[in-house]
Amino acid sequence: PIRFLNTTSVDPSMASDYSGTPVTLDTINPKVLNCEYAVRGEIVTLAQNLQQELKENPGSRTFDEILYCNIGNPQSLGQQPITFFREVLALCDHPAILDRAETQGLFSADSIERAFQILDQIPGRATGAYSHSQGIKGLRDTIASGIEARDGYPADSNDIFLTDGASPAVHMMMQLLIRSEKDGILCPIPQYPLYSASITLHGGTLVPYYLDEATGWGLEISELKNQLEAAKSKGISVRALAVINPGNPTGQVLSESNQREIVEFCKKEKLVLLADEVYQENIYVPDKQFHSFKKVSRTMGYGEKDISIVSFQSVSKGYYGECGKRGGYMEITGFSPEVREQIYKMASVNLCSNISGQILASLVMSPPKVGDESYESYFAEKDAILSSLARRAKTLEAALNSLEGVTCNRAEGAMYLFPRIELPKKAIEAAKAANTAPDGFYASRLLDATGIVVVPGSGFRQVPGTWHFRCTILPQEDRIPAIVTRLTEFHKGFMDEFRD
Numbered sequence: 001p002i003r004f005l006n007t008t009s010v011d012p013s014m015a016s017d018y019s020g021t022p023v024t025l026d027t028i029n030p031k032v033l034n035c036e037y038a039v040r041g042e043i044v045t046l047a048q049n050l051q052q053e054l055k056e057n058p059g060s061r062t063f064d065e066i067l068y069c070n071i072g073n074p075q076s077l078g079q080q081p082i083t084f085f086r087e088v089l090a091l092c093d094h095p096a097i098l099d100r101a102e103t104q105g106l107f108s109a110d111s112i113e114r115a116f117q118i119l120d121q122i123p124g125r126a127t128g129a130y131s132h133s134q135g136i137k138g139l140r141d142t143i144a145s146g147i148e149a150r151d152g153y154p155a156d157s158n159d160i161f162l163t164d165g166a167s168p169a170v171h172m173m174m175q176l177l178i179r180s181e182k183d184g185i186l187c188p189i190p191q192y193p194l195y196s197a198s199i200t201l202h203g204g205t206l207v208p209y210y211l212d213e214a215t216g217w218g219l220e221i222s223e224l225k226n227q228l229e230a231a232k233s234k235g236i237s238v239r240a241l242a243v244i245n246p247g248n249p250t251g252q253v254l255s256e257s258n259q260r261e262i263v264e265f266c267k268k269e270k271l272v273l274l275a276d277e278v279y280q281e282n283i284y285v286p287d288k289q290f291h292s293f294k295k296v297s298r299t300m301g302y303g304e305k306d307i308s309i310v311s312f313q314s315v316s317k318g319y320y321g322e323c324g325k326r327g328g329y330m331e332i333t334g335f336s337p338e339v340r341e342q343i344y345k346m347a348s349v350n351l352c353s354n355i356s357g358q359i360l361a362s363l364v365m366s367p368p369k370v371g372d373e374s375y376e377s378y379f380a381e382k383d384a385i386l387s388s389l390a391r392r393a394k395t396l397e398a399a400l401n402s403l404e405g406v407t408c409n410r411a412e413g414a415m416y417l418f419p420r421i422e423l424p425k426k427a428i429e430a431a432k433a434a435n436t437a438p439d440g441f442y443a444s445r446l447l448d449a450t451g452i453v454v455v456p457g458s459g460f461r462q463v464p465g466t467w468h469f470r471c472t473i474l475p476q477e478d479r480i481p482a483i484v485t486r487l488t489e490f491h492k493g494f495m496d497e498f499r500d
């Protein structure tokens with residue numbers, strides 16, 4: 001039966017000249033108020049203000065530009081996109097170009113061929129139309145083939161959900177798994193704050209497990225067990241374990257044996273393994289390789305019935321760095337058909353992810369192969385970017401380790417360095433007087449003196465009483481010496497000012 005509000009019961013004395021509730025900080029969803037995302041937080045606002053000041057008063061500082069080392073956004077710092085990917089995207093976005101005679105001279109033959117192939121997979125060849133809510137089937141087939149080629153184990157395109165970057169995929173899984181604050185998600189500390197923010201937004205509980213800085217940010221199974229037991233003793237039902245490999249902000253690459261322990265732990269404790277693998281192409285050290293958690297589980301003989309794994313991938317990282325195109329996917333395995341239907345329903349509420357991002361995700365997972373016309377140029381671009389990132393990581397790591405009171409683990413992968421700073425007591429007191437965290441105080445002083453933007457370690461959480469900051473390895477290689485010089489000079493002055 002349809003019920004109408006019984007207006008007669010409203011007390012006239014309560015009547016006001018408006019019916020809505022004014023939107024104030026007190027009346028918005030407290031989960032929004034409580035969520036934090038430091039990568040674009042306070043320090044970035046300060047940087048933007050300083051950038052405006054420099055624009056209005058050129059020469060007002062000893063530097064003339066802001067160097068944004070706060071976010072893994074390669075193309076904002078000069079990295080060029082991969083030619084083959086952009087040729088295919090351009091042709092798919094305006095198929096009429098394919099009919100022009102001059103196109104043969106402007107685009108490589110394999111880009112043209114790939115564009116035709118992709119367009120034939122899109123109903124009506126319409127990149128402007130909504131697609132299937134998991135993404136265009138043909139593109140998911142390509143991605144599944146790419147996963148099989150990478151891992152050596154089968155992948156099913158029906159397990160793949162194409163998303164507008166990995167972020168919405170992480171949100172979807174938090175939305176699926178968190179029923180109340182009694183549901184917990186095991187997250188690494190330090191962690192990429194998408195996880196803490198999403199758990200807060202969905203009203204769950206972050207259950208921390210501390211990575212061990214002394215062993216190169218090692219992930220100890222004993223720590224997982226202790227934190228799981230501690231959470232259970234507080235009545236928290238832990239639903240999943242989030243692992244970021246390679247790590248953000250910490251840059252470590254897990255050993256295969258450690259991954260096997262983690263798979264065993266998740267299987268035994270019936271935890272969904274949320275495998276964030278967006279940096280899978282960013283490995284800089286010869287003694288480490290990327291292994292997907294799905295592959296590791298399959299090498300252990302575990303299949304769909306043994307463990308639930310969600311693997312996240314993105315077009316924002318790697319050597320492609322296409323952050324603004326918003327492409328990515330989650331591969332979900334080990335869920336029942338009924339639960340998969342619910343995940344599909346959630347995806348259908350958003351209709352579909354953007355088609356360019358979908359196309360790009362398929363290109364990332366199935367790039368030019370040896371023998372293709374574009375292979376040589378594609379490989380040259382890819383190798384130049386990755387070897388430069390490796391050099392920049394090494395140079396910045398050495399510079400940081402040369403600073404008084406700073407220690408920095410090597411960046412084995414990803415795009416960041418996360419040095420620890422031993423701050424003098426006087427600096428910690430000054431930070432307290434400024435009502436800010438000590439690493440936030442250091443980061444704002446660094447910005448003010450050099451224009452370099454880093455994110456305070458507090459924004460990623462850290463062992464209490466330790467202080468860090470995160471700096472990307474992304475400024476173009478010719479800018480790195482200037483960064484090292486500015487940072488070194490600043491740090492010496494800072495320590496002289498506050499040395500106990």
Ligand SMILES: Cc1ncc(COP(=O)(O)O)c(CN[C@@H]2CONC2=O)c1O
Nearest residue numbers: 071072165166167192248278314316328
């Ligand atoms: C570990 C990890 N997972 C997921 C994402 C989300 O990526 P997309 O939504 O773009 O696919 C990022 C982005 N990295 C952020 C953004 O830049 N710097 C960072 O730390 C990330 O570092």
